[in-house]
Amino acid sequence: MKIMVRADDGQVASVAARLIAEQVKARPGSVLGLATGRTMERVYAELVAIARAEAIDFSRCRSFNLDEYVGLPAGSVHSYRAYMEAHLFRHIDIRPENTMLPDGMAADLESEAARYDAAIREAGGIDLQLAGIGETGHIGFNEPLSPLASRTRAITLAPGTRRQNAGLFGGDVDAVPRRALTMGVGVILEARQVVLVATGAAKAAILARAVEGPVTSMISASALQFHANCLVIADEPAAAQLQHRDYYDSMVATDPEFAPFR
Numbered sequence: 455m456k457i458m459v460r461a462d463d464g465q466v467a468s469v470a471a472r473l474i475a476e477q478v479k480a481r482p483g484s485v486l487g488l489a490t491g492r493t494m495e496r497v498y499a500e501l502v503a504i505a506r507a508e509a510i511d512f513s514r515c516r517s518f519n520l521d522e523y524v525g526l527p528a529g530s531v532h533s534y535r536a537y538m539e540a541h542l543f544r545h546i547d548i549r550p551e552n553t554m555l556p557d558g559m560a561a562d563l564e565s566e567a568a569r570y571d572a573a574i575r576e577a578g579g580i581d582l583q584l585a586g587i588g589e590t591g592h593i594g595f596n597e598p599l600s601p602l603a604s605r606t607r608a609i610t611l612a613p614g615t616r617r618q619n620a621g622l623f624g625g626d627v628d629a630v631p632r633r634a635l636t637m638g639v640g641v642i643l644e645a646r647q648v649v650l651v652a653t654g655a656a657k658a659a660i661l662a663r664a665v666e667g668p669v670t671s672m673i674s675a676s677a678l679q680f681h682a683n684c685l686v687i688a689d690e691p692a693a694a695q696l697q698h699r700d701y702y703d704s705m706v707a708t709d710p711e712f713a714p715f716r
């Protein structure tokens with residue numbers, strides 16, 4: 455794991471967007487793993503701006519999102535499909551048929567989850583997986599107790615996650631679905647690169663536990679400590695409780711991987 459701390463969420467978003475843009479430029483047929491949520495809104499705004507300025511071609515890319523609510527039709531404004539259309543897909547030239555999210559309306563969620571994992575395998579696996587961290591420590595919707603080897607599956611959302619996401623449902627926690635389909639921790643760990651983005655003071659305590667604490671299924675983001683190519687990008691408020699900040703800063707100053715961002 456490597457950690458880069460930037461001053462604010464705008465700078466974090468521009469680094470994350472630049473990494474995605476360079477991935478697609480280097481490999482136009484990239485398979486991208488995508489996430490939703492408030493953190494990603496700025497990342498996608500930056501990515502759209504870069505894609506326009508540099509005429510980046512996404513037409514050969516495929517994307518797999520981490521998760522989708524169960525029981526929300528794709529046409530619902532609250533679905534993650536709708537979020538992705540609004541923030542990214544309609545602004546770039548990715549082909550609609552190449553954008554995949556789990557189908558939260560599937561009659562048989564178990565088969566849908568297995569189909570999703572098979573589709574990722576058939577696409578050759580994910581090159582770059584973008585992830586946020588929830589206040590419960592989840593990546594995707596892998597809530598506490600998610601097995602670190604878990605595959606894509608239906609899961610019950612933790613009360614804390616439903617409260618965290620209520621803002622996107624007009625502040626009404628009861629409107630937030632109780633279940634979701636999520637890529638499993640084991641599936642996320644198979645991506646060739648993972649970029650975890652954390653911004654804001656509300657993420658400070660859980661980010662420190664995920665990065666510097668023991669690996670535990672109670673904090674699925676801690677499983678990223680097993681990943682051979684994981685970069686955490688945090689803003690100052692989210693990084694506030696990291697204990698080894700001086701080391702992370704010297705890593706950014708000396709590791710050639712960070713040269714473009716110095």
Ligand code: F6R
Pocket residue numbers: 488489490491492493494520521585586587588589592593594595
């Ligand atoms: C969403 C997802 C979640 C979010 C996390 C952070 O697709 O996978 O893990 O990334 O809940 O959400 P925000 O950015 O809204 O704080």
